[in-house]
Amino acid sequence: MTAALRVIAPGLMTTLQDLGRRGYQHLGVPVSGALDPVCLQAANLLAGNAPGMGALEIAYQGPTLAIEADSVRIAAAGGQAAIDIIGPDGGAGQRLAPFESARLTRGQTLRIGALSGSAILYLAVEGGFAVAPVMGSQSTLTRGGIGGFEGRALQAGDMLPLRQAAAPEREEVMLPALDLRPPARVRVVLGPQDDHFTQAGLATLLASPYTISRASDRMGMRLEGPTLEHSAKGYNIVSDGIAPGSVQVPGNGLPIVLLADRQTTGGYPKVATVISADLPALGRMTPGAKIAFAAVDIETAEAAARALALEIADLPSRMAPAARKHSIDVDKLLGENLISGAVDARADPRSEP
Amino acid sequence: MAIVEPVPAADQPCFLASGDTALIVEFGDRVDQRLSGLVVALAHRLEQAAIPGVVEMVPTFRSLMVHYDPVKLPQAELKRRLAPLLEGLEATGGIGRRWRIPACYHESLGVDLIEVAERMKLSPTEVIERHSATTFHVYMMGFLPGLPYLGGLPPEFGLPRRENPRIRVPKGAVAVAMSMTVIYPLESPGGWHILARTPVPLWDMGADPPALLDAGDKVMFEPIPLSRYEAMLAEAAAGRLRLLPEESPGSRSGSKRA
Numbered sequence: 001m002t003a004a005l006r007v008i009a010p011g012l013m014t015t016l017q018d019l020g021r022r023g024y025q026h027l028g029v030p031v032s033g034a035l036d037p038v039c040l041q042a043a044n045l046l047a048g049n050a051p052g053m054g055a056l057e058i059a060y061q062g063p064t065l066a067i068e069a070d071s072v073r074i075a076a077a078g079g080q081a082a083i084d085i086i087g088p089d090g091g092a093g094q095r096l097a098p099f100e101s102a103r104l105t106r107g108q109t110l111r112i113g114a115l116s117g118s119a120i121l122y123l124a125v126e127g128g129f130a131v132a133p134v135m136g137s138q139s140t141l142t143r144g145g146i147g148g149f150e151g152r153a154l155q156a157g158d159m160l161p162l163r164q165a166a167a168p169e170r171e172e173v174m175l176p177a178l179d180l181r182p183p184a185r186v187r188v189v190l191g192p193q194d195d196h197f198t199q200a201g202l203a204t205l206l207a208s209p210y211t212i213s214r215a216s217d218r219m220g221m222r223l224e225g226p227t228l229e230h231s232a233k234g235y236n237i238v239s240d241g242i243a244p245g246s247v248q249v250p251g252n253g254l255p256i257v258l259l260a261d262r263q264t265t266g267g268y269p270k271v272a273t274v275i276s277a278d279l280p281a282l283g284r285m286t287p288g289a290k291i292a293f294a295a296v297d298i299e300t301a302e303a304a305a306r307a308l309a310l311e312i313a314d315l316p317s318r319m320a321p322a323a324r325k326h327s328i329d330v331d332k333l334l335g336e337n338l339i340s341g342a343v344d345a346r347a348d349p350r351s352e353p
Numbered sequence: 354m355a356i357v358e359p360v361p362a363a364d365q366p367c368f369l370a371s372g373d374t375a376l377i378v379e380f381g382d383r384v385d386q387r388l389s390g391l392v393v394a395l396a397h398r399l400e401q402a403a404i405p406g407v408v409e410m411v412p413t414f415r416s417l418m419v420h421y422d423p424v425k426l427p428q429a430e431l432k433r434r435l436a437p438l439l440e441g442l443e444a445t446g447g448i449g450r451r452w453r454i455p456a457c458y459h460e461s462l463g464v465d466l467i468e469v470a471e472r473m474k475l476s477p478t479e480v481i482e483r484h485s486a487t488t489f490h491v492y493m494m495g496f497l498p499g500l501p502y503l504g505g506l507p508p509e510f511g512l513p514r515r516e517n518p519r520i521r522v523p524k525g526a527v528a529v530a531m532s533m534t535v536i537y538p539l540e541s542p543g544g545w546h547i548l549a550r551t552p553v554p555l556w557d558m559g560a561d562p563p564a565l566l567d568a569g570d571k572v573m574f575e576p577i578p579l580s581r582y583e584a585m586l587a588e589a590a591a592g593r594l595r596l597l598p599e600e601s602p603g604s605r606s607g608s609k610r611a
Contacts, residue, residue, distance in 0.1 A: 025411045025420070026396075027564035028494040134558065144498060144539070146558075192369035192377050238384055239495065239502075241411040241418025243375035265413055265495035273372030276423065298428050301373035305423045 003069030003162040005125070008109065010154040011063035016129060017122075017260075018054040021137035021147065025264045031244070032139040032147065033260050035218060035283030036120045038178065038312060039078040043124035045315050046075030046101045046173055054131065054138030055124035056154075060286075062112025062121065063154060067104045073126035073167035074110065075101040079118030079180065079284070084111045100174035100322045103167050118180045118284035127164030141261055143219070172322040175315065182285055185294035186278050188247065189301050193237060193269035197249070201229035205247075205255065205271055206293055214287040219261040220248075221282060223291065227253025228271060239267040245274030245282070247293075257282060277304035366391075366439060368432055369416075373423045376431055378439070379416040384504055384533075388415045389492050390444030393569035398438045406431070412568040413493045414502070449491065449569035450598035454536075456485070456527050456549040456574040457582035465515075465546040469529065473509050481576060483507060484548060489534060491570040499538035499556030499564040503572055506532045518544030525550045527574065538564075549574065552585035553596045565596060 017040065020033025034040035034057060041051035056063070062081055076083055076098045083096040088107035096102050098121060104110060115121055131138050131149055140148025149160060194202060210225035228249050235251045242248070246258045248268045257274055258266075259282065274282060275296065285291065296304075369377040378395060380388045392412045399410055399419065406426025411418040421431055458481045460466055470477045489503035511532045519542065522528070526537045528545035535545055538556035551574075555565045566572065577585070588594040 023409050024498075024562075025409055026494060026568065027498060027562060028496060028500050029498045029563075135563070146498070189370055189372050192371045192379075238382055238414050239493070240377060240379070240413045240416045241371070241375065243371035243418070243420070245372050263496065264411055265493060270371065273370070273375070275372055276374050298370055298373060302423045302427050305373055309424045 002159075003072070003165040005072070005110075005160040005162065006066040006068050007063060007154050007156055007158040007160065008066055009064040010156055010158070011058050011112070012061040013059040014063050014154040015057050015140040015142065015152075016054050016131060016148040017057040017139045018137055019052040019139075020260065021135050021139055021141075024135050025241075028264055029135065029146070030141055030144075030219075030261050030264060032141045032218075033137070034122070034139075035260050036078060036118070036122070036280045038280045038308070039118070039120065039180075039284075040122045040124075041312055042099065042175055042178065042315055043075050043077035043122035045319065046077065046099065046175055047073055047124040047126045048101070049124055049126060049128060051312070051315075053124065053128045054148075055122045055128075058112060058115070058121045058123060059119055061114050062123075064109060064111045065160075067106055067108045067110065068159070069106060069162050069164075070166040071103055071105045072162060072164070073101055073103050074123060075099075075173075076112070076121055076123050077175070077178075078121030079115035081115045081121055082111075082113035084113075085109070086111055097174075099177050101172045103169065103172065119286045120284055125162055125164075126167050127162060130161035130163045143261065173319045174322040175319050180281075180284055182281050182289065182291070183278060185292045186282065187275045187296045187301065187304070188245075188272035188293050189275060189298055190272045190295050191270070192240075192273075194271055196231055196233045196235070196237070196269035197271050198229045198231050201231070201253075202271070204228050206295055209290045209292045210255070212285055212287050212289050212291060216287055217261070218259055219263070220259055221257040221285070223255045223257070225254070228255065229253065230269070233269075235269060237267055237269050239265045242266050242270070243273050244276065245279050246270045247272045247274065259283065275301035275304055277301070277308040280308075366395075368435075370428060371418065373428065374420060376419045376421065376428060376435075377416050378419065378435065381415045384414050384492065386490050386504065387444045389490060389504075389568070391442055392417045393449070394442055394445050395438060396568070398442070399435070402434070402438060404431070404434050411493075411495075413495070414504075449567070449571055451571045451573075452566065452596065452598050453573050453575050454551050454553055454596065455577045455581070455585060456551045457577050457579055458484075458549040459579040459582070461579070462550040462582070463527075463548045465528075466548050469512065469546050469548060472512060475509075480548065483510075484529070484534070485574045485576050487573070489572040489574075491566050491568050491572060492533075493568050494564060494566065496535075497538055497541055499566070500535055501555070501566045501570075501572070503534040503536075504532070506534060508532055512546060514544040515546060518542060522547065523550065525552060525555075527551055549576075550582070552582050552589050553594060554589055557595070559592075560595070570598075 145151030210223035213222040522543035
């Protein structure tokens, strides 16, 4: 019998993502991949996988999935959500928290509710999904229908094939929840086309709070707020490359931060680029939230990138046995503050000015 | 035949940081085949150099974007490694492959041909003749997987984009604007003026690399009648149509840059 997760309800926008499709941008193929690679890697490590394996990226509202395998080990990492394991009889079972693993068996159903604290939650399964990589990656680019599960977001009725027919029994693990709070100011390196903006335009970018627009998606975060004044050089350039986090400003003067599904090249000037260490935090932010920017130099950006890499490399050593036995005492679990109790300020590179 | 020119001092490239994971090597700010030749030549050298930490590179009209991992390769070190590769860089015309791509300019497919001809004050036949007599240079791939930006048209093709972009431009559409040509590899929204359609797949997920063209290639369009187009389209649908580059000394066989 094939091992699979059957999609009962897909959630708002659930796609398979890994760390992205590298090596094809020169042919016009976007990188895609996890909006929050930190939590993707945490989910995989908890499920017993290599950190960069493909997992389900869940946005805003989680899916309901029936277990159609003898057993499967799962782990979720990201925003807070009610994660319920429902028995074959439909009765209420365990409630899981993000950042811990659990073994589910045939006939059970996994139901993930609405997210808070982050726009994104990753659900990893031990062994991963049996989906053939496209150009070296399982990531889904829905625009273009490339990769993932049939090139699209999940739909009710989908059967997501699993690589492993069963999950061996062993002690489950947990990870002290990561600090997913957005930084007070998202750090940028100015350029490459900051000379296409007036001094006043640059000052506006760095002084004003912006609101994340509902028109944002995996390609770009559109911002609402004061417009940036272009210099005499104007708002058209001869197209050049686009980096992760490029802050592109078209003729209307409103910045767009380009995210995972960004186009490979573009003809609007890029006033600044969000540093790589702050990009996962952007992926977690929701429409309506406020965002402000601060300029840093390249050395600061690189130090932050090294600090984040160390933090990710350190995740396995922070994993611990899930000592707490699951119970159906939902109220007690909800009463525990799972996120803020485990903040490690030392490891937070965003505390820098 | 390779066209070899040294880099004039005025065109010394500059580095532009695009955050901490991408560095732009910019040769200029205009659409120019010689600049593009320098970009492609640098991409070729960088590919050969295989610098640890360089993830991939994206040639554009006038610059090369180098994507890299700042944990393995800080920007200052990347610049140090790039400097010798820029020395004596020559814009070569001999790296790319040469292609002859069949295209049907029949008005049922080249739906904007008559309007374009009127705006250019030419007959449709003259537009077809000038378009198909042009040797195009592939400046870059972008916008969509496998979409080439082809330059080399005479200036009278300098039409702006359509005021009302189409929601659906069909796969294979050959379209012009701003003295450039693009070929849509997939059905997509688009705002350029459609002159023709090619039955040749520009993007084939089963092929490696999946894109037919690459920056630096040379392309000419070969007009074909509607009956030939339809026959070739049927071959393409059956997976039997895969265009090969023309044989020419010094041409690079389909190498994958990664």
